[in-house]
Structure formats: C-alpha cells, structure tokens
Amino acid sequence: MATNGSPTRTTSDQAKKETTPPIYRIQDFKSGELQVWQTMMDLLGFTEIFTSRNQCRKALKHTWVNIVDFFEAINTSSRPRFFANHYQLGRYTVRTGKFFPKKLIPKGSPLRQLFTNIVPRQGRDCD
Structure with a gap:
C-alpha cells in the first residue's frame, strides 16, 4: 500500500x-x-x-532454453524450461515476450550458445 492508504499499482515499465x-x-x-x-x-x-569448451558447445547444440527463464531459474535455484526445438522456443518467447537482447551477450560468452534467432526475418525461416 502507498503511504496515503491506497494500493500501489505496478506500471508496465516496472x-x-x-x-x-x-x-x-x-x-x-x-x-x-x-x-x-x-x-x-x-x-x-x-x-x-x-573438460573443454567444445564439449560444452556440442552438448548445447540442441539445447533450447529461454535465456530470461535461465536467469530466473538461477535466482530461484530451479531448472529452466527446456524445449524440444527452436520453433517451440520461438513460439514460447513470442507468447511470453521474454526476449533477451543479443547486444548484452559478449562474444565468447557461453550464453551465445543458448542464443538463437527465433523471429524469422523476411524471406527466411528461423535459424
């Protein structure tokens, strides 16, 4: 509640x-x-x-996880939701609006391996 006795509201920015x-x-x-x-x-x-980054990359090659969900899972000590393929991940991400900006993921970061382009560009299918 706000200090004046009325309930507080969460704005979309919040x-x-x-x-x-x-x-x-x-x-x-x-x-x-x-x-x-x-x-x-x-x-x-x-x-x-x-024992190597290449082993990790190979294991993650067909691992489809929403990066926002991954961070939320870390914060709650749980496992993120896994998807069978990038199409299901894409539909989920669009439906929930849980997009993670690629510009926040530096080159060389293991998060790049989880990142996938899920919104098809004109004339292209999802990568």
Whole structure:
C-alpha cells in the first residue's frame, strides 16, 4: 500500500524491470573461460563433467532454453524450461515476450550458445 492508504499499482515499465535478469548475473557469464562454461552447464542441469569448451558447445547444440527463464531459474535455484526445438522456443518467447537482447551477450560468452534467432526475418525461416 502507498503511504496515503491506497494500493500501489505496478506500471508496465516496472513489470519489465522485474523480468530483466540482474546485471550481476550477466556479468558472471561474460568470460569465455572453461570454468564459466562448466558453471553454466551445471546450472542447466547437465551432470557430465566437461573438460573443454567444445564439449560444452556440442552438448548445447540442441539445447533450447529461454535465456530470461535461465536467469530466473538461477535466482530461484530451479531448472529452466527446456524445449524440444527452436520453433517451440520461438513460439514460447513470442507468447511470453521474454526476449533477451543479443547486444548484452559478449562474444565468447557461453550464453551465445543458448542464443538463437527465433523471429524469422523476411524471406527466411528461423535459424
């Protein structure tokens, strides 16, 4: 409640801010070091021990996870929702509006492996 006794309302801008992953978590995945990749694999629920970034990349090649959901899962100590393919991930992302800006993911970051273009461009199918 507000100080004047009336209930407070959440504006759409406030709601957007609440679904934005915390910056400190994005910072955790900026490095392309093996330890960062291994941490991400563990957070995704992989039980294997990965000894190289290439092993991680291969394991993630057909892993479809919404990045916003991934960060929300980290914050709640749960596993993110996995999708069977990028089409299902795309439909879910469009329906929920949980888009993650590619410009926030630096080159070399393991998050780049989760990123996929889900909105088809004119004359193209989803990548």
